[in-house]
Amino acid sequence: MFSRAYRAAITVPPLVWVAVFLLVPYALLFCYSFWSVSPAQTIVHSWTLDNYRDLFRVNVYLQTLFRSMGIAARVMLFSLLLGYPLAYYLSFYAGARKELFYQLVIIPLWVSYLVRAYAWKTILGSDGVLNTLLQYVHLTRHPLDFLLYSPFAVVLTLTHIYTPFAFLPIYASLEHIPRNLVEASHDLGASPFQTFWRVIFPLSIPGVLAGATFAFVLSLGDFLAPLLLGGPSGIMISNIVVSLFGAAYNWPLGAAISLCMLLLVLALIYLSESLEKKWSFR
Amino acid sequence: MATTIEPTLARSANSGAQPLLSIRNIAKSFGQNPVLRDISLQIAEGEFLTILGESGSGKTTLLRIIAGFESATSGEIWMEDERLDVLPPYRRRVNTVFQHYALFPHLTVEENVGYGLRVAKLPKAETASRVEQALAMVKMTAYAKSKPAKISGGQQQRIALARALVNRPRLLLLDEPLSALDANLRRQMQVELKSLQREVGISFVFVTHDQEEAMVMSDRIALLRRGELEQIASPREIYGQPATAYTAQFIGHTNLLQGDVKGGVVRCHSLDWPVGLPDGPVLLSLRPENLRVVHAAVGSAGVNVVRFHGRVCHQAFHGSTELLQVECADGLKLSIRTATRENWQGDLELEFSPEDAVAVRKSEERT
Numbered sequence: 044m045f046s047r048a049y050r051a052a053i054t055v056p057p058l059v060w061v062a063v064f065l066l067v068p069y070a071l072l073f074c075y076s077f078w079s080v081s082p083a084q085t086i087v088h089s090w091t092l093d094n095y096r097d098l099f100r101v102n103v104y105l106q107t108l109f110r111s112m113g114i115a116a117r118v119m120l121f122s123l124l125l126g127y128p129l130a131y132y133l134s135f136y137a138g139a140r141k142e143l144f145y146q147l148v149i150i151p152l153w154v155s156y157l158v159r160a161y162a163w164k165t166i167l168g169s170d171g172v173l174n175t176l177l178q179y180v181h182l183t184r185h186p187l188d189f190l191l192y193s194p195f196a197v198v199l200t201l202t203h204i205y206t207p208f209a210f211l212p213i214y215a216s217l218e219h220i221p222r223n224l225v226e227a228s229h230d231l232g233a234s235p236f237q238t239f240w241r242v243i244f245p246l247s248i249p250g251v252l253a254g255a256t257f258a259f260v261l262s263l264g265d266f267l268a269p270l271l272l273g274g275p276s277g278i279m280i281s282n283i284v285v286s287l288f289g290a291a292y293n294w295p296l297g298a299a300i301s302l303c304m305l306l307l308v309l310a311l312i313y314l315s316e317s318l319e320k321k322w323s324f325r
Numbered sequence: 326m327a328t329t330i331e332p333t334l335a336r337s338a339n340s341g342a343q344p345l346l347s348i349r350n351i352a353k354s355f356g357q358n359p360v361l362r363d364i365s366l367q368i369a370e371g372e373f374l375t376i377l378g379e380s381g382s383g384k385t386t387l388l389r390i391i392a393g394f395e396s397a398t399s400g401e402i403w404m405e406d407e408r409l410d411v412l413p414p415y416r417r418r419v420n421t422v423f424q425h426y427a428l429f430p431h432l433t434v435e436e437n438v439g440y441g442l443r444v445a446k447l448p449k450a451e452t453a454s455r456v457e458q459a460l461a462m463v464k465m466t467a468y469a470k471s472k473p474a475k476i477s478g479g480q481q482q483r484i485a486l487a488r489a490l491v492n493r494p495r496l497l498l499l500d501e502p503l504s505a506l507d508a509n510l511r512r513q514m515q516v517e518l519k520s521l522q523r524e525v526g527i528s529f530v531f532v533t534h535d536q537e538e539a540m541v542m543s544d545r546i547a548l549l550r551r552g553e554l555e556q557i558a559s560p561r562e563i564y565g566q567p568a569t570a571y572t573a574q575f576i577g578h579t580n581l582l583q584g585d586v587k588g589g590v591v592r593c594h595s596l597d598w599p600v601g602l603p604d605g606p607v608l609l610s611l612r613p614e615n616l617r618v619v620h621a622a623v624g625s626a627g628v629n630v631v632r633f634h635g636r637v638c639h640q641a642f643h644g645s646t647e648l649l650q651v652e653c654a655d656g657l658k659l660s661i662r663t664a665t666r667e668n669w670q671g672d673l674e675l676e677f678s679p680e681d682a683v684a685v686r687k688s689e690e691r692t
Contacts, residue, residue: 221425221427223423223425223427224427224429224430226392226421226423227421227423227428228440228444229394229413229414229415230392230394230414230415230420230421230489231415231440231441231444231488231489231492232416232441232444232445232492233440233441233444234415241440241444242429245431246430322431324430324431324474
């Protein structure tokens with residue numbers, strides 16, 4: 044239909060973009076992960092598995108990875124617990140207010156991530172909004188110190204930031220459920236509760252899986268929230284990667300950790316997609 | 326038309342028993358827009374009632390009110406001694422076959438059919454045997470383990486029917502269930518559905534816009550027009566004795582004649598014949614098949630026929646019959662159904678019996 048030149052003109056630039064900014068960096072990352080650093084702080088370009096050995100031998104890396112997965116899992120859980128009821132309400136009961144509520148969920152996404160993370164800092168800090176309020180109403184005598192610089196703060200902030208990402212695919216899947224299926228269920232004698240568990244929820248599982256994957260993967264790789272609000276106990280794996288590439292100047296180890304994360308995430312996405320396929324019927 | 330013997334109707338009429346369902350003065354508006362006005366009708370045990378109407382007549386809304394998916398603005402619905410319209414849909418002993426079947430895509434055929442029994446928490450063994458029977462009834466046993474997406478439209482239709490009937494409802498509602506099927510399958514399903522209904526003896530309320538379908542299947546037809554009940558009668562009666570001009574035109578073809586009655590004689594264009602109607606203007610419905618072509622061999626007119634001449638101006642072949650457009654000397658145009666013949670031409674001598682010209686009420690225009 045289109046001439047060869049035209050097709051080339053529209054397909055080559057994006058392909059070049061992908062190659063230069065995605066494939067080449069990944070290839071470099073892959074190579075680096077098998078190189079090493081000399082005591083004189085230069086990169087030694089000979090192949091070795093030492094980085095991967097270190098990764099599994101040095102406790103702090105694995106521990107941090109597991110902590111990161113724990114935080115990501117909690118963020119995922121809370122995002123689903125918040126996002127699902129909201130999506131369900133909007134899709135089935137909001138009526139004319141649907142559009143308004145939908146916008147209210149979307150608008151925070153336009154606010155800079157950094158601003159939202161800082162906002163939590165001013166809320167949770169020892170002389171922050173929350174502690175001041177608690178002391179003012181005499182619920183506590185001293186500032187609560189677990190609020191900020193803790194895994195709690197990280198989970199709270201990430202949940203706030205990623206709930207819309209869990210909400211959107213769930214909402215989309217609920218909107219796609221033909222309403223006559225709900226009527227058919229009621230018609231066959233199922234109460235609203237039975238209808239939810241036997242019809243609506245099973246048909247929304249692809250959305251739940253997509254939302255869960257978003258929330259988990261995005262928070263697993265997050266480094267700003269732990270940096271700003273995590274404190275020493277709330278450090279996540281990305282912070283370690285950042286410091287390995289920066290202050291520690293150990294690019295090979297950083298690359299090895301990054302590559303492991305990448306594989307983990309790809310495996311999760313693959314798993315989630317194959318489950319989604321199993322649960323979709325159109 | 327199938328021969329519809331009406332044992333069920335006769336029974337309910339004779340016994341004077343309470344109707345199964347009675348719809349009392351149901352009205353429904355969406356905002357300022359009235360969709361149903363003052364509908365009252367009764368459905369007998371075991372009856373096959375068709376709600377017929379064109380799109381926008383309110384027929385689906387009426388069905389949805391009976392099922393409980395819509396609430397009426399006013400009026401009541403009673404099932405024997407129980408008031409139905411105040412119950413949520415899942416407490417009504419009524420089941421529905423939906424227009425697009427509404428099978429649950431994540432459940433197998435078997436699980437779909439057993440859905441109502443499972444939510445009612447029937448014992449597993451009973452559920453299994455009733456599902457099996459229901460699948461056998463619609464000849465779908467072989468597909469028990471299939472997902473709905475893997476079976477054809479006609480098969481989905483049968484499953485939707487089995488899924489509703491397995492619950493042994495008092496009343497089955499069917500919302501244009503055959504409209505998505507192609508013509509041949511549709512005719513086959515009409516016959517199957519009707520014989521199934523006789524077999525199970527459950528009352529059916531069937532919604533359709535297809536007058537032919539209504540005639541073939543129903544014990545009675547309720548014709549809706551713009552939210553009002555135009556006429557309710559058996560297929561034979563509604564066809565033979567249409568109450569209004571709209572009914573006469575909607576169900577089958579007809580010729581509507583404007584006439585004037587004076588002293589027991591109606592005059593219509595240049596024709597006249599005796600009638601038992603009061604003086605004044607009158608509207609008459611004369612079916613095309615009640616007009617006959619008089620062949621020269623047949624002698625003079627009988628006592629009780631109206632004879633006249635007309636010129637054929639159009640001919641349409643309908644397979645088993647021929648539909649002619651005939652123009653009389655005074656400008657009167659009539660449709661006539663005759664035996665097939667390659668070439669109907671020229672002047673014809675025509676006749677009809679006066680009793681076939683049925684007086685109908687003018688259907689007033691509403692907005």
